[in-house]
Amino acid sequence: MQKTDIPFRFTELTDSFLANIELEQGLSKNTVQGYSHDLTQAAIFLTTLRIDSWKTVQSNHISLWISQLTLESYSTKSLSRKLSTLRMLAKHLIREGVRTDDFTELLTLPKLVKKLPNTLTINEITALLETPDLTTPHGLRDRSIMELFYSSGLRVSELCTLTLHSLNLDDSFLRVFGKGSKERILPIGNQALSALKNYLLDGRPKLLKKCTGSELFISQLGKPISRKTIWLILKNYANTLGITKTIKPHTLRHTFATHLLQNGADLRVIQEMLGHSDISTTEIYTAIDPTRLIDEHATYHPRKRQLQLNK
Helix, strand or coil, rough: HHHHHHCCCHHHHHHHHHHHHHCCCCHHHHHHHHHHHHHHHHHHHHHCCCCCCCCCCCCHHHHHHHHHHHHHCHHHHHHHHHHHHHHHHHHHHHCCCCCCCCEEEEEECCCCCEEEEEEEHHHHHHHCCEEEEEEHHHHHHHHHHHHHHHHHHHCHHHHHHCCHEEECCCEEEEEECCCCCCCCEEEHHHHHHHHHHHHHHHHHHHHHHCCCCEEECCCCCEEEECCCHHHHHHHHHHHHHHCCCCHHHHHHHHHHHHHHCCCCCCCHHHHHHCCCCCCCHHHHHHCCHHHHHHHHHHHCCHHHHHHHHCC
8 A cells, every 4th residue: 555545634644744843843854754654654554444544543553553563573673763753743633733632642662672882992993094095085085084973973964964164174173963953063183183184185176076066075976975975985994904893884973982981071071972862872882881880980979989088
């Protein structure tokens, strides 16, 4: 069944919700498309139960849908995301006066098993950063991309959309618009700053084409570099070094956060730089370095300190 086969009363309310979150909350098109897919999938299932509108959906109907997805081997993470989408829709329908009750209120989200993020060691990241051939424009570009990932903890989508105007090289910082179009200011480390200046002086000018705009990182065709291209760049350099770990753009972001924590940075500061709205998202990095927690406890817990003073 295609989206066009879904009863109009479903699609009308779905489209209203999607327009609301895109325009008023400033969510990215990729995020909105993800919500659209989840709601379309749910609506298709609900029509098999002879339900033709979000106005008449009940929690037991959604439970049946989740049970069906579980049988189809959907991951806990996927199920959790789909339920979160429905919760957002339910709240929207109440705000708009379409419903007076929350049909997701009694539903329980499956517990997520948080996996520790894949990170690189100091030696691995150093070797990776030193791999590009700095005598070529592509090498200068690739080096500055990786340095900026590791220096500032950017998301790959944020790096791809950086423009020349995003940079303040004199004061060593950049402006980035993250999820929900939230702006944050990020420092640029000395090595990343040097790599960027070299790229802007000797790399980017040789990649320019008539079609090139103000995007900072561009492809061989002079167009904005894509996430897929960056992923391939990292994969090729990792293969060259014989690194067997799975390396993606997010790996460098995880490595950035982990190394900051290991060297004494405050978790709240790391949260701010990563652009996490909730500190619990950032706290996963503490699980990577348990000695950090032990040291913090020994330093700051009053009973521990009192014992040390009495010695």
